[in-house]
Amino acid sequence: IKKIAVFTSGGDSPGMNAAIRSVVRTCAYLKVECLAIYRGYQGMIEGDFVPMDARSVNNIINKGGTILKSARCDEFRTKEGRQKAYDQLVAADVDAFVVIGGDGSFRGAQIFNEEFGFPVMGIPGTIDNDIFGTRFTLGFDTALNTVVEAIDKIRDTASSHNRLFFVEVMGRDVGHIALNAGVGAGAEEVLIPELDLGLERLLESLKRSKKSGKSSSIVVVAEGDKTGKNVFELKEYVESHLPIYDVRVSVLGHMQRGGSPSCFDRVLASRMGVKAVETLLEGKSNLMVGIIDNEIVLTPISEAIKGHTKIDHELIRVSDIMTT
Numbered sequence: 001i002k003k004i005a006v007f008t009s010g011g012d013s014p015g016m017n018a019a020i021r022s023v024v025r026t027c028a029y030l031k032v033e034c035l036a037i038y039r040g041y042q043g044m045i046e047g048d049f050v051p052m053d054a055r056s057v058n059n060i061i062n063k064g065g066t067i068l069k070s071a072r073c074d075e076f077r078t079k080e081g082r083q084k085a086y087d088q089l090v091a092a093d094v095d096a097f098v099v100i101g102g103d104g105s106f107r108g109a110q111i112f113n114e115e116f117g118f119p120v121m122g123i124p125g126t127i128d129n130d131i132f133g134t135r136f137t138l139g140f141d142t143a144l145n146t147v148v149e150a151i152d153k154i155r156d157t158a159s160s161h162n163r164l165f166f167v168e169v170m171g172r173d174v175g176h177i178a179l180n181a182g183v184g185a186g187a188e189e190v191l192i193p194e195l196d197l198g199l200e201r202l203l204e205s206l207k208r209s210k211k212s213g214k215s216s217s218i219v220v221v222a223e224g225d226k227t228g229k230n231v232f233e234l235k236e237y238v239e240s241h242l243p244i245y246d247v248r249v250s251v252l253g254h255m256q257r258g259g260s261p262s263c264f265d266r267v268l269a270s271r272m273g274v275k276a277v278e279t280l281l282e283g284k285s286n287l288m289v290g291i292i293d294n295e296i297v298l299t300p301i302s303e304a305i306k307g308h309t310k311i312d313h314e315l316i317r318v319s320d321i322m323t324t
C-alpha cells in the first residue's frame with residue numbers, strides 16, 4: 001500500500017479533525033502518501049481529492065466539525081455510484097481508504113470492499129455511541145459534556161421558577177447520550193429507547209419528587225425514546241395529568257454535535273488514526289478500530305454494523321437510586 005485516502009462521512013462529530021490529523025501524520029511518519037477526500041462518498045464519486053502532508057493538518061486537533069466536510073450520499077448507495085467512486089480512486093492511485101463515520105458510512109465501505117476487493121478501514125465517529133466493537137465512539141464524550149453543560153444552565157432557570165423541564169437530546173435510536181448525561185446532570189428521570197417504563201411511572205416519579213420537597217425537575221428524553229410521545233406531547237400529558245407542574249421544553253439539537261473536542265476524544269482519535277493506518281499496512285482490511293477496556297481493538301466492519309453497544313444497566317440502576 002503506497003497511498004491511503006481519508007475522509008469523513010455522515011453526521012459530523014467532535015474529534016473527527018483529530019482523527020484526520022492522526023491518519024495524515026501516521027502516513028507521513030511511515031512514508032506512505034496520503035490523500036484527503038472532501039464531502040465523504042459524494043466527493044469520492046466526483047474526485048474531490050487533495051494531497052495531504054504532515055503540515056496540512058496543523059492547528060486542527062482542537063477544532064470541532066470536520067475540515068474535510070461531510071455528507072450523506074444517496075448516489076453511493078447505487079452500483080453505478082460506487083463504480084464511479086472506484087474509478088476515481090484508481091485514477092488517483094489510491095490503494096486503500098480510512099472512513100471516519102457512523103454505521104451508514106461503514107455499510108458503504110463494507111459493500112465497496114466486497115464489490116471491488118478494495119482495502120478499507122473504519123474509525124467510528126458519531127456522537128451517538130451506537131457502534132458495536134467500541135466502548136466509545138469519537139465525539140460521544142464531547143457531546144456528553146456539551147449536554148451536561150446545557151442542562152446545568154437549564155437547571156438554574158428551572159429552579160428559579162420551580163419548573164419541570166423536558167430536555168430532548170440526540171442519539172438517534174439509542175439512549176447512551178440521554179442516560180449518561182442524565183446521570184451526570186442529575187436528572188429526575190431519563191427516557192431512553194432501550195427501556196420503556198411507561199408514562200404511568202413517569203407521573204408516579206414526578207409526584208413522588210414533588211412530595212419529597214423538590215421544587216424543580218429535569219427529565220432527559222432521548223430523541224428515539226419509545227413512550228410514543230415527543231417532548232411537546234409529554235409536556236401536554238404531564239400538564240393535564242399533574243397540574244401541579246409548570247412545564248417547559250428544551251430541544252438541544254445540533255449544538256450537541258459542535259464544539260472543541262474533549263481531551264478524551266482527541267487522545268482516542270489520535271490512537272485510532274495510528275492503528276487504522278498501521279493495520280492497513282499490515283495487509284488487513286474491512287476492520288473497524290475501537291477501544292475496549294482502554295485497549296485499541298479491531299472488529300470486522302460486518303460485525304460493527306450489526307449491533308449497538310448495549311446500554312449500561314448498572315447506570316440505569318444508579319440513575320434510579322439518585323432520584324430518591
Ligand code: F6P
Pocket residue numbers: 011102126127128170171172223257
Ligand atoms: O448520528 C448523529 C446524529 O446527530 C443523530 O444523533 C441525529 O439523529 C442525526 O445525526 C441528525 O442528523 P442530521 O444532521 O441529518 O439532522
